[in-house]
Amino acid sequence: MNKLIIYGDIHGCYDEFISLRNKINPQKDDIEVCVGDIITKGSHSIKTLRYIQENGIRSVLGNHEDKIIRYLDHQESPKKNPILLDSDEQQIVNHLTPEAIEFLRSLPLFLCFDHITVIHGGLQNSMVLENLSKRDQQKLLRLRYLDQEEHFIAYGDETEKSIFWADIYDGNQGFVVYGHQWLKEVKVNKYAIGIDTGCVYGNKLSAVIFEDKQTNNFLIESVEYNRK
C-alpha cells in the first residue's frame, strides 16, 4: 500500500530535508507533499525548490511562496511594486527559472487525499475549501489565532485569551495537516496535526507519514537542525 508522506515547512533547509527524506526512504508509489514555505529564510531555497520539482514532490502554497508570486505579478505592471522584498527574497527572485516560477504559480491552496487535507496555515469551522472567498484564501495561508468571537487575529496581536484555530477545529473539512505556526514538537489535535517544528529557527524538520489513508494512524519522523 502506498504511503502519504507530508513534510513541514522546509524554508530552504536543504541538507535537513535530504536527511529526513533518506530516513523515511520513500518508495516509488508513495505520495510526498509539502505544507508550503519550501523557500525563504534558510540558506538553500533555490536548490530545495529544484529538488522538490525534480523529484515529483507536491506542495500546497505557503504564505512565503504567495508573497513571491504577488511580487512577480506586480512587476508586470508599470506602477511601483507595493510588495517589498528583503535581500533573501530578492536573491530568490533573481534566481528563479521560468519553470520554477511556473511551479510556484501552480501550487494549490489545499490538497486532499481521502479524508486527509493539507493546507499551509489554518481554517475556521465556517470555511468550505472548495468555495473560499479571496479573503478566506489569504486567511488559509496565515491563520494562527482567533479571538473569543472566532475572528482572525493578525500576527503579533495575540493575547493570552486568543484561541489557536486547531484547538477548536471540528473536522468538517477532513483531518488537516498544516504548517506555518512553528512549535518545538508536532501539535496533535483530534482533527488536525501541525508539523512545522521550526528547522530554520534551529529546532528540527518533521514529517508525518500515513501508512494507510483510510485511518488516522500516523508516524512522525524528524531530523535535528544541522549546526555546521
Ligand SMILES: [Mn+2]
Ligand atoms: Mn513557515
